Amino acid sequence: MKLLLAPMEGLLDATLRDVLTRAGGISRCVSEFIRVTDTVLPERVFFRVMPELAEGGCTPAGVPVRGQLLGSDPVCLADNAARLASLSPHGVDLNFGCPAKVVNRHGGGAALLDEPELMHRILREVRRTVPAGTVVSAKMRLGTQDDARAVECAQALAEGGAMELVVHGRTKLQGYRPPAYWDRIGAIREAVAVPVVANGEIWTVDDARRCQAESGCTDLMLGRGMVCDPGLALAVRAAVAGEGARASVGLDWAALQPLLAVFWDRVRLHIVPRHQAGRLKQWLNLLRRCHPEAEAAYQAWRGETDGRRIALALLGPEGAGPGGEGRAAGARYTAGSLPSGGAFVPTHSPRHVPVFQGPGDLGVRTQERCADRPGAATQDA
C-alpha cells in the first residue's frame, strides 16, 4: 500500500513535508503546484517551491518528493517539465484539479477537465519531452460541473502517458464540500490500465478503509487529514496490517511535541520573525480538529504576534530555542534565491489557511519563453 502526502499550496510546503514525513507512514510527497504560463521558469523557481531538489529530491526523513506543474499549454508544460526533470525530482506530476478562479481563468487546473483532448496532448507532449526514466503522473478531479466525463478524462491522461493517476473524488463545482465520491474513483480505476490513487475526505482510519473498499484502490493520498492528525498514515498502516488496537489518532499530543519542535525550528530558521506566529497558528488551527490541546493553545494564543512566545508556551525554553531574533535574523525571505546548505526559502507569505480553503495563486515570475517547436503536440492533435 502506498500512502501519498497531498500537494497543498500555501500550507503543505517543505517545512510541513519535513515534519509530516518524520511522523512516518508516508511513501511519497507531491510538491505544491508550480504555475507555468508561457515561459521556461528559471531553476530557482523549482528550488524555491521544492527545496528538496538540493537534497536528492527527498525530505530529511528520506521520503521522495515529486514536483507538480500546473498550466494549459502543452509545449510550455513540456519544456518546464524537462527543466524540472533535469533537477532530478522523483517524477513530474501534472495538475488537473485546482479549482482556483485565477488558475482556471487561464485554462489551467480543473478547467482542463472540460477538454480531455487537450489533457491528452499535454500528457503526450510532456511524456515525449522528459527523459524516459522520469515518471510522469497526473492528479485530477472528477470533472468541472459534473462527473460525466471523468472516465474519458482519466483515459486521456493514461493514454497520453501518465504512469499513475491520483483522483480527488469531487468535481470542481463541489470544491471541498463533503462527501468525496470514492465509488466514482472506482469507475476510473476499472477503466484505465495505470495505477490509480484515491484521494479526498480521508480523515480517519475508518475513512481510509471505506475509501479503499468503495474505490477498490489500495493506494491513497492523504491531505488535510494528515495535517490535522500527523499520525494518520501510521495508524492506517497499522490497521491494514491488522493491528486493530490503534485508534484513528496515531500520535497523541505528547508524541507530537518533537514534531512541533522541528516545525518551530524550521520556521524560526527560514521565515522572517513577523510571519513566524502566523505559521505556528496556521498548523495549530488545523491540529485542533484532532487534538484538544491544540484547541486550547490556539484559543490562548490566537491574538499573539510573537512566534517565540507561542513556541515557549508550547515547547518550553529548550524547545523554543534562543531568544531575541533567533536564527531567523539570517532568514532569507526574498523570492528567487537558490537555497544553499539545505536552507528553505518559502514560496509566499505564510497566511492563515482554514481547513476548507482551496489553493491560491502562486504567481511565479516568468523569464524565458517556451520553445516554439515544430511538430509539438499543440499542432498535431
Ligand SMILES: Cc1cc2nc3c(=O)[nH]c(=O)nc-3n(C[C@H](O)[C@H](O)[C@H](O)COP(=O)(O)O)c2cc1C
Ligand atoms: C489549501 C489547499 C491547497 C491545495 N493545493 C493543491 C495543489 O497545489 N495541487 C493539487 O494538486 N492539489 C491541491 N489541493 C488539493 C489537495 O491535494 C487534495 O486533493 C484535497 O485537499 C482533497 O484531499 P483531502 O480531503 O485529503 O484534503 C489543495 C487543497 C487545499 C485544501
